[in-house]
Amino acid sequence: MPEGKIIKALSGFYYVFDRGKVYQCRGRGVFRKQKISPLVGDNVIFQAENEQEGYILEIKERKNELLRPPVANIDQAILISSAVEPDFSTVLLDRFLVLVEFNHIQPVICLTKMDLLSAEAEGVIKAYANQYEAIGYEVVLTSSEKGMGIDRLLPYLDGKISVFAGQSGVGKSSLLNALKPDLALKTSDISTHLGRGKHTTRHVELLPVGNGLVADTPGFSSLELLDIEAEQLSACFPELQKASEQCKFRGCLHLKEPKCAVKAGVQTGDIQPYRYDHYLDFLREIKERKPRY
Template sequence: MAEGKIIKALSGFYYVLSGGEVFQCRGRGVFRKHKITPLVGDEVVFQAENKTDGYIMEIRERKNELIRPPIANIDQAILVFSAVQPDFSPGLLDRFLVLIEAKDIRPIIVISKMDLTDHKTKPIVEKYANDYRSIGYEVIETSAVTKDGVALLLPYLEGCTSVFAGQSGVGKSSLLNALRPDLQLKTNDISTHLGRGKHTTRHVELLEIGGGLVADTPGFSSLEFNEIEAEQLPLCFPEFRERAHECKFRGCTHIAEPKCAVKAALEAGEIQSYRYEHYLSFMEEIKERKPRY
């Protein structure tokens, strides 16, 4: 028996990195029986007589996992959002951040396509960037075309397993190509008819970049809070979390309770109103969700 890490899953095959070599494996039927699907990022035990005919025998316990994209054992999430084309969306970014915070994965915000901003759009994007920095998030402004800011990402990647995620068309593959030009990942332009990105990445794969492993993932434009409960949501907003102990009531939802430190900070301008509005919207969405049985 050998041990390794799944670095790619494609068409029912799992490609396991072990000892510097990659083995093509299938999952055993026992996984289907127990409704466990091997994921990219899984640490596994496998057996293989050669490099193209192996079987995954065991999946080690995961420290975390994501559903969309399907990946496990992530150290950090590089959330790529374009400044324009498509326009920077704080609402969608906050949705990503909540899902990442709920999994206790470190988020790093990357704003791409800064070279396409003009005198109107650049100040707007930079204000948002500074808002998120003030919360405590790392924010890196980049351009895959001019290479500005790209090198700033490399120290974050070293020794970590990172997932690149974001809306379709924001330039994730272009950014990865800028970090490692020999990858030559397929990229595509924004669909002018639909106004959103075309999917260019069709599967999840871990790539060796900057001394770490980076997952290039299929782009997607909608996420749901299926695994997050109402009482967990306030903990997914760092600026709420750090003030919660000052609220009068333990377990304060920061909505209708009196003497709420979060609402006081909101009124004082210490918390961005759009972040609070997104919080209220997400809370309503979670409360209206059909119960799971």
């Protein structure tokens, strides 16, 4: 049986790429009974009489998966935040970072719309970029309108499956169009009434960009920390994880415990106070989460 990769899911059909051809397939009923949904990025065994009529028979083991956006076997996440319109949000970026760190996906931070900033605001954004780079993250500053940073971002995509993820309106589709103009993806202006972008991407699809595949995903503005437990959270903040090795108590949650190296790091400036505040906010959210049965 042939083996391929799902590159698009739309209206109950899964489009499987194998040796230069794309086969339109349906999932077998057994997947519904097992409560398994094929995802874009899945490696699958399929059967097809022709390019229009095929069935997915088996989903190969995934190395990772995200449910929002629904995509599997991701090598890296390009986390897109706008510098302005909508305004840059460290708390939203940190929420994305926590989710991809938890799923063991390599993040690259991409800040868009740099051309719209005043000189003073640009200095503020660059200071944030330096802080995230000091933690160990890759940060790329871009402007799709001016072509800024595009050449620097392209090599990150080589030979990888990347997911482009970010809040609605941050310019994901514009950025992809700048990376590969013949995609001609739809873009839309920011809604002045709501202060956020209209959703222009309706489904998940792997697109060939540079020498890799990119998942352009529907925009969304809320990310729930559903699967992360309280004791797992600090590992999703690399600088907290590193500092926690020096905490007196194993399993320290960095709240009121004595001789906590994380709290000491905040005091000395080795850990940014806003990152620690976000950790506390997320920890509170996890602890207040209603149990699922």
